Amino acid sequence: MNFGRTWALIERDLRKFFRSPALMMTSMIFPLMQLIVLGYAFGGKVTGVLVAFVDVDHSAESQKVREMFNGIAAGPRTFHVIDYNSVQKADEDLRNGYVRAVIYVPQDFSQRFYHRDRPRIAFMQDNTDQFISSAVLERVQEMVEQLNAPDVTPRLANQVQLNTVEIYPYIDYIKYLLAGSIALSIFVVAMIGGGITFIDDKARGLHEGYLVTPIKKTELVAGLIGAGTIKGLMAGMVLTVIGGMIAGIPRIWDPVRLFYLAIVVTAAAIAMMSFMFLLMVRVDDPLVPRATFGVLNTLLFFPSGAVYPIQAFPRWLRWISIIDPFTYTVHALRNLTLKDTGIGGIYVDVLVLLGISAVMIAGCLALFKRQL
């Protein structure tokens, strides 16, 4: 294998990349935009949910419940409480979507409370949005626990207490999403540089120009994948730094961590670029990479755990995660950006990515036809 010939192709691709600001911007802007929009959209806490409060008991105890709601409205602001006089009207507004939940304190609430006869509060909620309904329910359950707490704490506690230790500081969702966005930027470069440009060059006859020279199949494949890897590394590292600053990752400029990040990004870029070439090696129609872009993005990005934990996936989707290079990229990047694990937290992922690359490159070499 002649590295001079391989480098000639890499140099050519890099010149074209730097000469095309649109290509560079696309590979950065799409993942950055996704990081900012999704990071802030998904990361926020639920606030201002309209809750109807119907008190037909009008007692000191029901007033206590009302005050608890007022406390939440003033504190975490999960609810905005609206008083209703009629449970029928509250129910109607709940079904029409004007309020998200109804708290109903029945007429015999205080009476049962003093008689210790299972006092009840009715809680009706619109469960069409699972995210909001679970957040509201969690708050209401906390309130009920407080209502049930004994006035005087027993001197000898016999209840099991769980002491929770969180070993990392609170992680905003945007920080959680950063790893996925970096992986996405590498994928976009692979898709545009490795897929679309490769097929367009083939369609425009540029490859014919190279195939009449003494270049070997291995040199051609190595050149194309090498160029894509360098572009992926550059895009990935730029997004790591810019995205890290936007997300507020502490000590993002730490050179040791940047070095490990570069190792992961390089391994991911080789894996994604070789995966892309394997898909496109026999394709001639320029529409194919464009048409498959969205499909591949969905098929690789979402099952990787970039936006939602893999443990919540059904079994069939977990199988996609296992063969998806995104999964190992996201895992390793998250270990570095959120936990600062060092080499111990990434070497398995890097080895898997390199293993995937080896298989893909072998496939490319087997399928690549060196003919005019």
Next chain:
Amino acid sequence: MGVIPQALTSDPELTAVENMEVHAKLYGVPRQKRGQIIHDLLSDVDLLKFKDALVRTFSGGMRRRLEIARGLIHSPKILFLDEPTTGLDPVSRTNVWQMIRALREKSELTILITTHYMDEADKLCDRIAIVDHGILAALDSPARLKDSIPGTDTVEAEFEKAPADWIAQLQTLAHVTSVTDRDGVVHIASNDGPAAIAALMDLTRSRGVVVRRVSVQSTTLDDVFVHYTGNDLRDAAKEGARYDVGHLYR
């Protein structure tokens, strides 16, 4: 061996020099010689002043000249040109022809051209092979190929005051093989056009016939090609037809 494919294969997003450099590296031209060779070749194809311009700004003729220069980057002994002027305008085509002639005169290079343009082959080639369906139908110099077919120069003429038996009289002339009248234009097939015209002029003077127009057309390589390959159309679906994505890069 240098090969210039039919399609324009120079990279539009690179400059002329960069295109040359990529190929120099692919052919393993030593670094020390690269700069001078590229300079000389670009000078030969008259593109030196455009050496740093992006190829996407070039006309079709300029790209073809660049590709010919690129094909010579490793000083080949044989240069294959696959339909070098297909799709070029007449000026660019003439330009490419001049360049190929200059190359032929300047170097010991053997140039092999495939073309569908018979006039191009006639102007550029010392020897021509006619290949039909993959079979060599004829191989010789242009002049000998023309002489090899039952030969017809065609004299076209229009006359005034011609007598009724004028066509019959023309058929008696020396070197004339057939005479046809098509809407007042007389076509005289001859195996020696100039001699037939001389005889025709003598005849018109002696018979008092006025010649309104006369022209002679020699045997062309088109005639030779048709003679050796027949008149059947050669329609065939081309495998691996190229997709046009040029609009995406404008």
